[in-house]
Amino acid sequence: MNYNNWQISLKDSDRYDLNNIENYIKTSGFEALKKALSMNPDAIVESIKKSGLRGRGGAGFPTGMKQSFTKRSCDNCNQIYVVCNADEGEPGTFKDRYIMEKNPYIVIEGMTIAAYAVGATKGFIYIRGEYEKSIQSMQHAIMVCYQHNLLGQNILQGSFSFDLEIYIGAGSYLCGEELTLIESLEGKRGYPRIKPPFPAEKGLWNKPTLINNVETFSHIPFIITNGSEVYASIGTSESKGTKLFCVSGNVKQPGVYELPLGITLRELIYEVCGGMEANYEFKGALIGGAAGTFVDVTFLDVPLAYETLKEKGATLGSGAVMVLDNTTNLKGLLSNILEFFKHESCGKCVPCRIGTTILYEHSKNISNVDINWMLQQAEYMAKNSLCPLGQSPILPIKSFSKYFNN
Amino acid sequence: MQNNKNDENNFEILNQFRPERTEILKALHSLQNANPQHYISSDAMKAVAKYFNITLGQVYGIVTYYSMFSTKPRGKYIIRLCKSPVCYMKGSFNLKNYLEEHLQLTASTENISADGLFTIETTECLGHCEQAPAMMVNNTIYSNLTREKIDEILHALKTNNYEL
Incomplete structure (x- = not known):
């Protein structure tokens, strides 16, 4: 397989200069927006549905469905919002930063098309406060788009208007959860809301809100330009399109790689990343971030796709692939992850607040870890917490006990 | 006198923002960056409460929730x-x-x-x-x-x- 021919999110990103939008336009940038503005908005939603695109933030929810739910909730409502989730905080994940720094225009183009499709006139990009470079490059790109009539009133002399602004986070993993992000956008503490209602129904200021990840928006221009069939021909039966994989650990060339879903871990590590560093032996990986799952060597030939990983009790999540080797202190790593959850728990739900603390405290005593006891606690938390944070520690703990508890 | 001067500086920064809640985090970032010790002082929090018409408790709640903000002085x-x-x-x-x-x-x-x-x-x-x-x-x-x-x-x- 040729691993270089799969560029959707990072299309031509190495070929143009951010200060010069003409170069992006020359490489067929904003053609998709032009085409979309001549289409019926419902036809765009249909096309996204048919493409099989699923949310790239971690949950993998079908994007077209989200769009149609948002549209359906707005029965004579006066405002719909589009929000881009760029609060990339999942440990081991750095793909959205890559897109925003290298290809910011594609995010704006994708968001504008999505806004047109659902009938939104106002959008926000919520970027985490630590991503200074991403903030600068997105801010610059937005300014240039306003200058070129690609944002603002009567885009491209048509009847559609769309305003877009950046919102800067201030250090909270939890704000990457969609309803918590919306609370934060409203200028509050980042506490999760009870769902339902989902953002599609009652989001920002209780208005229907379409909220997608950076990478998800970046796929929309390709689908509009090339059609849903072409997009759906990439990937596996239930995981369509490409995905940015964030590979870290002791491999020869760690980094972000855009590849079709369904590539195996073996291909990713040994062909794309050039294999393990000298004197390091592959032991497994932590896939999907802290709220992800450990896998061992038996996963080397499992396709990295939503359905194939799910079948084996694992998750693709955000696309983080943290490679573990013979030098990795696995119990220390598990404890590190649990410390992370303890730090990021907002404290609203008691099972999560106390649960994350006792799990971390217990895991610190590495020589005396009772994994079954930890599993019980994590299960209780998963059943009794409001948001994904309290529901997550079970994932790494369970998979750790399955593959590495000896 | 010093307090009045600080207050003036704080409001000068705050005036760059629309007095809507969705501007609060941006305003807090600006206040913190403008402080040579990179923190949000209690005077700054009082100014924010006044400017956005919310309680001091609400401002304190926001500042202490986000890890990039500090209520204590820090190094340069x-x-x-x-x-x-x-x-x-x-x-x-x-x-x-x-x-x-x-x-x-x-x-x-x-x-x-x-x-x-x-x-x-x-x-x-x-x-x-x-x-x-x-x-x-x-x-x-x-x-x-x-x-x-x-x-x-x-x-x-x-x-x-x-x-x-």
């Missing part, structure tokens, strides 16, 4: 060392000990170096895992860190005292 350079799984595997905790010893930071120094230049904090994933271990000094990322590289960075900051 805030070193945020990443402690997420990948940086952990690459030995970031050794670097933290090294930094603390090197700058002689303890709880009794309120985590500010004697020259007032440095404060060390740990942070969750900075998203530079392909170049782990990583840290951020104010707004600049440094990655592929080693002790030698940290020495160089600290030396440059101390001697040139350049703005980041």
